[in-house]
Amino acid sequence: MDRNYQSYRGEVDIISLDGDCLVFVEVKARSNLRYGRPEEAITEKKKRRLSYCAKNWIYRNEYEGSLRFDVIAIEGKDLRHYENAFEPP
Amino acid sequence: MISKTLSGAVIGIEAMIVEVQCDVSRGMPKFKMVGLPEKEVKESEERIRSAIKNSGFSFPTRRITANLAPADQRKEGVGLDLPIACGILEASEQVQPEGMENVLLIGELSLDGEVRPVSGVLPVALEAAEKESIEGLIVPEGNAREAALVGSLDVYPVSSLTAAVDLFQEEERSPIHFDRERYFELKEGYREDFSDVKGQQQAKRALEIAAAGGHNVLLSGPPGSGKSMLAKRLPTILPRLTFEEALSATKIYSIMGELGSDTPLITTRQVRSPHHTISYAGMVGGGHGNPSPGEISLAHKGVLFLDELPEFSRKVLETLRQPLEEGSITIARSSTSVRFPADFTLIAAMNPCPCGYLGDPVKRCRCRPHEIRRYRKKISGPFLDRIDIFVDVQRLKKEEMLAKVDGESSSQKRERVKRGREKQRLRFDRADFHNSEMGPSQVEEFCNPESEASELLEGAIDRFGFSARSYHKVLKVGRTVADLAGSSRIGPEHISEAIQYRTFKERLLNGEGV
Numbered sequence: 001m002d003r004n005y006q007s008y009r010g011e012v013d014i015i016s017l018d019g020d021c022l023v024f025v026e027v028k029a030r031s032n033l034r035y036g037r038p039e040e041a042i043t044e045k046k047k048r049r050l051s052y053c054a055k056n057w058i059y060r061n062e063y064e065g066s067l068r069f070d071v072i073a074i075e076g077k078d079l080r081h082y083e084n085a086f087e088p089p
Numbered sequence: 090m091i092s093k094t095l096s097g098a099v100i101g102i103e104a105m106i107v108e109v110q111c112d113v114s115r116g117m118p119k120f121k122m123v124g125l126p127e128k129e130v131k132e133s134e135e136r137i138r139s140a141i142k143n144s145g146f147s148f149p150t151r152r153i154t155a156n157l158a159p160a161d162q163r164k165e166g167v168g169l170d171l172p173i174a175c176g177i178l179e180a181s182e183q184v185q186p187e188g189m190e191n192v193l194l195i196g197e198l199s200l201d202g203e204v205r206p207v208s209g210v211l212p213v214a215l216e217a218a219e220k221e222s223i224e225g226l227i228v229p230e231g232n233a234r235e236a237a238l239v240g241s242l243d244v245y246p247v248s249s250l251t252a253a254v255d256l257f258q259e260e261e262r263s264p265i266h267f268d269r270e271r272y273f274e275l276k277e278g279y280r281e282d283f284s285d286v287k288g289q290q291q292a293k294r295a296l297e298i299a300a301a302g303g304h305n306v307l308l309s310g311p312p313g314s315g316k317s318m319l320a321k322r323l324p325t326i327l328p329r330l331t332f333e334e335a336l337s338a339t340k341i342y343s344i345m346g347e348l349g350s351d352t353p354l355i356t357t358r359q360v361r362s363p364h365h366t367i368s369y370a371g372m373v374g375g376g377h378g379n380p381s382p383g384e385i386s387l388a389h390k391g392v393l394f395l396d397e398l399p400e401f402s403r404k405v406l407e408t409l410r411q412p413l414e415e416g417s418i419t420i421a422r423s424s425t426s427v428r429f430p431a432d433f434t435l436i437a438a439m440n441p442c443p444c445g446y447l448g449d450p451v452k453r454c455r456c457r458p459h460e461i462r463r464y465r466k467k468i469s470g471p472f473l474d475r476i477d478i479f480v481d482v483q484r485l486k487k488e489e490m491l492a493k494v495d496g497e498s499s500s501q502k503r504e505r506v507k508r509g510r511e512k513q514r515l516r517f518d519r520a521d522f523h524n525s526e527m528g529p530s531q532v533e534e535f536c537n538p539e540s541e542a543s544e545l546l547e548g549a550i551d552r553f554g555f556s557a558r559s560y561h562k563v564l565k566v567g568r569t570v571a572d573l574a575g576s577s578r579i580g581p582e583h584i585s586e587a588i589q590y591r592t593f594k595e596r597l598l599n600g601e602g603v
Contacts, residue, residue, distance in 0.1 A: 021150065054117070064115060066115070066118075066150050066151050067150065068118060069118075084150055087117075088117045
């Protein structure tokens with residue numbers, strides 16, 4: 001649906017549709033683990049930003065329906081996809 | 090979509106019917122619970138989430154609001170897990186219920202979707218039975234027979250969330266069958282019997298009088314003389330519980346979660362013997378949040394046995410005064426006040442002195458006089474005033490110890506107690522009123538000793554320095570002794586026995602050696 005959607009308070013990497021469910025995806029990559037795993041970088045602050053962005057997108061596009069937040073973590077060649085990774089805080 | 094399911098929660102000893110309303114709507118995924126849920130109810134979110142997933146359903150990624158009506162009452166207990174989960178499934182249209190408006194649900198969920206037994210099912214069931222709109226109950230399997238005690242409701246036991254959902258969708262449901270009267274008949278009976286106790290004729294006789302007239306007893310004697318053995322056998326000679334009495338006792342055990350799935354009903358009079366380190370709240374009830382019943386309420390319609398009476402904290406003993414007078418305890422909070430039933434017979438036991446051997450024919454007492462005084466002073470006068478019968482339990486003699494078990498069985502004693510109670514029932518025209526509860530005017534009316542007996546009593550007043558209260562107590566016990574003998578008059582033989590149970594107290598209070 002959209003990529004790198006930017007709003008006043010942040011950015012969503014991927015917005016897509018899975019069946020009839022709108023999915024906001026945050027992609028996090030790490031080339032090394034010096035700063036921890038990619039999943040750990042999804043902080044409360046990041047979640048707030050994402051949910052703000054999501055609301056913004058929904059409003060602008062007049063979307064009505066269910067939605068969820070996914071996280072894709074990339075670690076070297078490893079890719080992990082978390083469906084419904086969190087609920088907006 | 091909005092769903093409504095019925096459930097219940099316990100407040101004090103009563104229950105309230107809770108309407109669980111669930112709304113699943115569009116919006117940011119979020120689960121919000123309102124309606125004053127306490128901590129354990131709030132935590133149910135995580136259990137419900139996992140249970141729904143692990144039962145093969147999906148937890149909606151939508152905005153979920155659960156409201157527990159009436160919204161101004163605090164909800165405690167984990168029994169709301171199941172109705173909330175079912176409500177969410179219904180509101181998210183994963184389940185189409187069939188005629189569930191009249192069915193109440195209760196049960197705790199585990200993460201894998203199993204339904205676990207909860208406490209307080211009986212009070213909820215009793216409350217539900219009073220509502221005309223409620224016809225059935227869905228309860229955890231372990232609580233099924235407990236819920237069926239109510240009789241007028243259909244009970245459907247479930248072991249898992251899936252089973253509950255299946256039940257939801259069925260048009261024909263078959264409730265469990267539980268014959269409560271028959272269960273009550275079958276399970277009445279005690280393992281103990283008075284014939285187990287060797288010797289101790291005087292103490293046995295005193296307990297018989299206590300059973301007949303509802304008197305409280307203090308047993309004093311050296312360690313190992315059989316005080317607790319005697320106390321544990323008092324229920325065996327008390328009249329049988331009626332079904333209603335059993336139900337009122339069971340209600341308290343249900344709230345405390347002390348009913349196993351194999352004992353849905355308390356069929357016998359219980360003996361509670363709390364340790365002397367018990368706290369004030371443990372004894373009379375209380376605690377955080379909604380007050381919960383204490384030991385005295387668990388002893389409702391049974392026996393409260395306080396071993397090592399002087400070791401109990403003074404505050405704990407003083408709080409027993411209200412229940413001893415009124416048969417109930419009121420716990421007042423700034424927001425609520427609850428009344429727990431606590432109608433019990435008190436049996437207290439103590440050693441005559443700190444080492445326990447004062448007055449013992451064989452072992453020597455090693456206590457100093459001031460130690461003995463201090464030990465006895467720990468029990469307050471007003472507390473001892475609630476006790477009618479004082480008995481000195483002596484250590485068994487060698488011959489008594491070696492003798493084969495003999496003596497009267499409990500059933501023989503119980504027959505006499507029954508006769509004594511029948512006399513009281515005719516006298517007061519009430520089944521639940523006993524000689525020990527007589528007020529001054531009733532003592533005046535019903536306790537008129539014969540002239541010879543009066544003389545005997547006068548002599549005792551002079552000799553032992555009886556107070557007016559002691560005098561009344563002697564008359565009441567005398568009345569019971571006469572009732573036991575089937576006599577309408579109070580003769581000298583009855584009064585002299587009653588005096589005997591009193592003199593020991595006077596000596597105890599005055600701190601004399603026994």
